[in-house]
Amino acid sequence: MPPARHVARRSIPIVGLLLFLCWQSPPLVAQPIDADWLLVGGTLLDGSGGEGMSGDLAIANGRIVAIGEFQRGVIGQTIDCTGMVICPGFIDLHNHSDRPITDPATRANTNFLTQGCTTIVTGNCGGGNLDVAAYFEQVDSAGAGTNVIHLLPHGTLRSKVFGSVRRAPTSEELTRMKELADKAMREGAWGMSTGLIYVPGTYAE
Secondary structure (H helix, E strand, C coil), X not given: XXXXXXXXXXXXXXXXXXXXXXXXXXXXXXXXXXXXXXXXXXXXXXXXXXXXXXXXXXXXXXXXXXEECCCEEEEEEEXXXXXXXXXXXXXXXXXXXXXXXXXXXXXXXXXXXXXXXXXXXXXXXXXXXXXXXXXXXXXXXXXXXCEEEECEEHHXXXXXXXXXXXXXXXXXXXXXXXXXXXXXXXXXXXXXXCCCCCCCHHHCC
């Protein structure tokens, strides 16, 4: 798995900030906690599968700085989360936001953020961008509302090398496909997706 820097960076609007909870351990010190946002009275889930606990959560500079019970310092804004769950952001493994996440009109990915998704996986079903480095640069240069993980699309890879034909690749074509796959992985692809019921994936052995 490539290092985390290969997750495309994002520029999160306010609603995303509330949902993007990079879980951290609560501080062991007793001094008052200053925070930009204080989420009060929610049920805290840490993603481990254990039972939730009732408590507060403080966010400063986009990061969690305190969880549970703690002494409050200077607080920017308080949000009553009674009856609600506070948890890490969800990951949408199967979506087709490859183009919308680079479009100025939709790159904020608000439809995902409002559902609690803070990371999306693109390149699904064997289709998507084969030039991973250029794709991540496009996402990063304009910013995006969520994190982006990209998969190497098998169908696009196959089409790039020998088109959409019903046959096996030659040895030379297979070698070229492997070279492009290696390049994509080195540029930050987190895996490969297939769409074996779609052309040209359905032609693969």
